Amino acid sequence: MNAISKQPEDEINEALAYHQGDVRATIAALLAEREFLLREIEYASLAMSYGFARGWKPGQQKFAR
Structure with a gap:
């Protein structure tokens, strides 16, 4: 059985x-x-350019602690 x-x-x-x-x-x-x-x-968001992600940046609100 696979993960999907x-x-x-x-x-x-x-x-x-x-x-x-x-x-x-x-x-x-x-x-x-x-x-x-x-x-x-x-770390990935620091290394990723703004254009590479087409303006998307991960937000902490989606990953609230």
């Missing part, structure tokens, strides 16, 4: 199974990954 055809319930079950059913560990890992991705977006 997965249902949200399947992904939730996989994440929980990876952490042996520990909900708090699963949430902590997801939050850590979210912070990493937010940093990556910030």
Whole structure:
């Protein structure tokens, strides 16, 4: 099964199974990954020219903490 055809319930079950059913560990890992991705977006926006993205810049309002 590829990532496109997965249902949200399947992904939730996989994440929980990876952490042996520990909900708090699963949430902590997801939050850590979210912070990493937010940093990556910030770095990409610094490196990306305004014309390259046709004026689009990532906004923190979409990724509110």
